[in-house]
Amino acid sequence: MGHDRVREALRVRQGLDPATKPTKVFSDKPDDLPVGPRSKSNAAKQLVSTGQKLDALQETLYAGASHRVLLVLQGMDTSGKGGTIRHACGLVNPQGLHIHSFKKPTRAELRHDFLWRVRRALPGPGMIGVFDRSHYEDVLVARVDELVPEDVWRERYNQINAFEAELTASGTAVVKCFLHISPEEQLNRLAARLQRPEKTWKYNPGDLDARAKWDDYQKAYAEALVRTDSDAAPWYVVPSDHKWYRNWAVSEILLETLQDLDLSYPEPDFDVAAELARLRS
Amino acid sequence: MGHDRVREALRVRQGLDPATKPTKVFSDKPDDLPVGPRSKSNAAKQLVSTGQKLDALQETLYAGASHRVLLVLQGMDTSGKGGTIRHACGLVNPQGLHIHSFKKPTRAELRHDFLWRVRRALPGPGMIGVFDRSHYEDVLVARVDELVPEDVWRERYNQINAFEAELTASGTAVVKCFLHISPEEQLNRLAARLQRPEKTWKYNPGDLDARAKWDDYQKAYAEALVRTDSDAAPWYVVPSDHKWYRNWAVSEILLETLQDLDLSYPEPDFDVAAELARLRS
Numbered sequence: 001m002g003h004d005r006v007r008e009a010l011r012v013r014q015g016l017d018p019a020t021k022p023t024k025v026f027s028d029k030p031d032d033l034p035v036g037p038r039s040k041s042n043a044a045k046q047l048v049s050t051g052q053k054l055d056a057l058q059e060t061l062y063a064g065a066s067h068r069v070l071l072v073l074q075g076m077d078t079s080g081k082g083g084t085i086r087h088a089c090g091l092v093n094p095q096g097l098h099i100h101s102f103k104k105p106t107r108a109e110l111r112h113d114f115l116w117r118v119r120r121a122l123p124g125p126g127m128i129g130v131f132d133r134s135h136y137e138d139v140l141v142a143r144v145d146e147l148v149p150e151d152v153w154r155e156r157y158n159q160i161n162a163f164e165a166e167l168t169a170s171g172t173a174v175v176k177c178f179l180h181i182s183p184e185e186q187l188n189r190l191a192a193r194l195q196r197p198e199k200t201w202k203y204n205p206g207d208l209d210a211r212a213k214w215d216d217y218q219k220a221y222a223e224a225l226v227r228t229d230s231d232a233a234p235w236y237v238v239p240s241d242h243k244w245y246r247n248w249a250v251s252e253i254l255l256e257t258l259q260d261l262d263l264s265y266p267e268p269d270f271d272v273a274a275e276l277a278r279l280r281s
Numbered sequence: 282m283g284h285d286r287v288r289e290a291l292r293v294r295q296g297l298d299p300a301t302k303p304t305k306v307f308s309d310k311p312d313d314l315p316v317g318p319r320s321k322s323n324a325a326k327q328l329v330s331t332g333q334k335l336d337a338l339q340e341t342l343y344a345g346a347s348h349r350v351l352l353v354l355q356g357m358d359t360s361g362k363g364g365t366i367r368h369a370c371g372l373v374n375p376q377g378l379h380i381h382s383f384k385k386p387t388r389a390e391l392r393h394d395f396l397w398r399v400r401r402a403l404p405g406p407g408m409i410g411v412f413d414r415s416h417y418e419d420v421l422v423a424r425v426d427e428l429v430p431e432d433v434w435r436e437r438y439n440q441i442n443a444f445e446a447e448l449t450a451s452g453t454a455v456v457k458c459f460l461h462i463s464p465e466e467q468l469n470r471l472a473a474r475l476q477r478p479e480k481t482w483k484y485n486p487g488d489l490d491a492r493a494k495w496d497d498y499q500k501a502y503a504e505a506l507v508r509t510d511s512d513a514a515p516w517y518v519v520p521s522d523h524k525w526y527r528n529w530a531v532s533e534i535l536l537e538t539l540q541d542l543d544l545s546y547p548e549p550d551f552d553v554a555a556e557l558a559r560l561r562s
Contacts, residue, residue: 085374090371191557265482
């Protein structure tokens with residue numbers, strides 16, 4: 001251990017009652033800088049050096065092909081799940097990334113258990129899997145929009161905990177980040193999407209329907225985070241009104257997670273000297 | 282068109298008889314610099330500016346979600362398929378990349394037609410698919426190691442051409458790069474893998490068996506390239522003894538391919554002004 005400075009600072013507050021108010025769960029404001037750099041330029045410098053370390057560790061992870069990492073990104077529309085993948089996850093060799101975006105379930109997916117499509121999208125050995133949205137939608141939008149009865153989504157907390165415990169037991173480091181933005185910042189970002197033609201494709205009129213239910217979503221997020229946080233599969237609350245801070249924070253969380261795995265290159269299962277001689281003959 | 286400077290220079294020589302000697306097909310030597318930068322430092326500078334253009338075009342490709350790109354990378358062991366993915370393909374948002382490595386077929390895969398597993402690995406709309414090895418192994422190792430009778434692998438040229446014609450007809454730009462290295466450079470790279478502990482995991486004693494059949498492989502590559510080159514799904518021969526040249530060349534080929542697609546952002550299918558008003562209310 002010992003690689004836990006940023007993770008400790010951003011870990012969702014533990015021991016909270018699940019019925020507690022969202023403000024207690026998200027105790028830092030979306031524009032706070034609770035740990036790390038105070039300025040964009042300092043964050044950019046740190047991102048470069050973190051990137052080099054991440055890149056080296058990811059190659060060791062890939063070479064060993066025993067551990068797996070799963071980074072779950074959740075957040076309201078415009079919170080920057082895509083931007084985080086581009087700028088934080090993009091620091092490593094793309095060949096070692098397994099990125100999966102979860103959209104509204106298809107009719108075929110809905111006929112299965114909610115974890116069915118999630119299991120199919122898990123990273124292979126040696127890979128860093130990244131989920132852009134995830135099985136958490138099944139306790140978020142499913143709750144807010146009453147897509148299933150309360151007893152069904154409420155039981156999913158247990159199902160998710162069991163699922164994630166199974167993942168960690170089989171060698172997957174599970175890391176979950178809630179990208180925390182303010183409604184004011186979301187307004188700015190949605191407006192920017194509408195005002196800049198090269199961004200308009202990202203806008204969906206349905207985004208405003210979700211925005212209208214802001215408080216319901218905060219409540220659903222707060223309870224989900226409290227109920228599914230564990231030392232094995234922890235939740236981090238990443239203040240995300242500043243994109244540079246969000247990118248820096250997620251890259252550090254990923255780095256600390258990889259450092260904790262104590263990765264090393266596999267021992268060759270052949271005689272290196274004999275192979276060198278054979279090569280040169 | 283007009284975006285074809287590098288592609289024209291590196292395109293496999295057309296109109297060659299399939300029975301022609303490999304040296305005619307690979308008319309440039311693996312350490313030639315037939316087009317573009319003469320030095321590593323110039324190539325690095327160009328790679329940065331090409332990366333910015335690629336990144337912007339890839340976002341437009343992704344936003345439009347109509348075209349697809351498929352980049353096929355083939356080459357002898359150590360020719361740098363992985364390095365190309367890291368340094369050339371890594372210039373774009375990893376979320377827009379769909380990378381697939383083809384290993385020795387599993388028993389289940391072998392029970393299907395050779396293109397079965399390939400179809401399953403094709404990129405979705407708006408994506409850049411990258412194949413690290415591909416269906417071409419089925420006319421390369423399958424031929425050299427006599428895994429199937431000659432009439433079977435020979436018929437595969439037609440099957441591959443029909444398959445790729447189908448892909449291009451449905452809006453996929455198919456680009457195929459042969460990473461051309463010399464046996465001397467392969468020797469150096471294999472030795473480096475054995476001498477540097479952090480590289481040894483990449484070494485496989487079977488690599489030397491393929492190396493022992495160098496001329497057979499060159500012959501198989503030469504005929505495959507000549508028989509499956511077409512304007513719709515062209516082959517490029519990328520001199521790859523210099524890693525910096527290989528990365529530069531593949532990034533340029535990818536850029537010229539994307540430029541040719543005449544991509545643009547999709548028109549919004551909603552009233553932008555009305556949405557802005559709704560957002561602000």
